[in-house]
Amino acid sequence: MLLxxxxxxxxxxxxxxxxxxxxxxxxxMLFFSPLGDQRRGVHVVAGQYxxxxxxxxxxxxxxxxxxxxxxxxxxxxxxxPISLGVSQLIDSLNSVxxxxxxxxxxxxxxxxxxxxxxLGRWAVPAAEVxxxxxxxxxxGGDNVGLYLPLFARCSTPQxxxxxxxxxxxxxxxxxLAWRLVQVPRLADVLRQYGAQGVPFVLIGLGVLILMxxxxxxxxxxxxxxxxxxxxxxxxxxxxxxQTVSPTLLPLLSRSR
Numbered sequence: 001m002l003l004x005x006x007x008x009x010x011x012x013x014x015x016x017x018x019x020x021x022x023x024x025x026x027x028x029m030l031f032f033s034p035l036g037d038q039r040r041g042v043h044v045v046a047g048q049y050x051x052x053x054x055x056x057x058x059x060x061x062x063x064x065x066x067x068x069x070x071x072x073x074x075x076x077x078x079x080x081p082i083s084l085g086v087s088q089l090i091d092s093l094n095s096v097x098x099x100x101x102x103x104x105x106x107x108x109x110x111x112x113x114x115x116x117x118x119l120g121r122w123a124v125p126a127a128e129v130x131x132x133x134x135x136x137x138x139x140g141g142d143n144v145g146l147y148l149p150l151f152a153r154c155s156t157p158q159x160x161x162x163x164x165x166x167x168x169x170x171x172x173x174x175x176l177a178w179r180l181v182q183v184p185r186l187a188d189v190l191r192q193y194g195a196q197g198v199p200f201v202l203i204g205l206g207v208l209i210l211m212x213x214x215x216x217x218x219x220x221x222x223x224x225x226x227x228x229x230x231x232x233x234x235x236x237x238x239x240x241x242q243t244v245s246p247t248l249l250p251l252l253s254r255s256r
Contacts, residue, residue: 009158012208013165016150019081019201020143021173024048024136028177031132045174047132052170054133055140056163059147063159072221075213077149078206079228084145085202086232092196093236093243146202149209 031044062077154162216222 005158006161009154009161010165012150012205013162014169015201016146016205017166017169017173019205020140020146021169023142024173025177025180027135028174029181032178032181041178043128044132045171047129048136048174049167049170050129051133051136051140052143052166054137055143056147056166059144059151062148062150062152063154065152072213072215072218075149075153075210075215076221076225077152078209078213078215079225080145080149080206081202081209082206082229083232084142085199085206086236088199088202089236090239092199093239142202146205149206153209153213 028044028048031047032041150162151159210216210225215225
């Protein structure tokens with residue numbers, strides 16, 4: 001690969017990882033928070049790597065498909081991250097429209113009650129690593145939805161570089177979560193404001209996949225892709241109108 005291509009691949013890989021794993025920062029903080037022994041930190045990192053590896057294996061189906069299907073058809077997979085981003089925007093609008101849900105999201109993160117009670121025990125490291133990996137996989141639907149089209153458009157050198165960047169980022173993510181546990185105010189800022197940009201990153205990556213795969217240059221595929229994007233845009237606009245209307249009605253009544 002040429003140097004500009006290497007730089008673009010690294011930048012795309014870092015963006016894709018950050019967009020699909022921002023919520024994992026909160027989970028990792030929850031895992032690290034009761035840390036009282038260095039062995040527990042090793043268990044958390046091992047579980048995160050194991051769970052992420054399983055997500056990558058599931059996503060490699062996209063790479064195999066990319067060796068069979070024409071590139072413009074593979075570009076249609078860019079609709080997956082776009083749909084994920086639009087879905088997250090709609091969910092955020094729902095939380096604004098329903099104050100009860102918004103209040104429920106405020107405050108410090110709490111360890112999910114569904115976690116096994118033995119998760120915090122240090123005497124069963126294999127079970128602990130397995131539990132953390134299982135939670136990572138269960139929380140990784142966005143990862144597979146984004147990695148499938150990303151891998152599908154990669155050549156073999158690009159795939160190897162992307163995987164290398166991903167696994168380096170897993171280690172950096174664990175280190176960042178460990179540091180955030182020790183700086184509660186910074187953790188609150190990340191939790192409150194960091195997630196707001198994720199939907200736009202996902203949508204941007206999806207558009208990039210469509211453009212790089214030359215899908216929009218194929219008349220039939222472009223019509224299909226634009227139709228799907230139009231349906232998603234209409235859903236977003238509908239939710240936006242439902243969110244804005246209750247806010248504007250009291251103002252309009254007062255002005256009268």
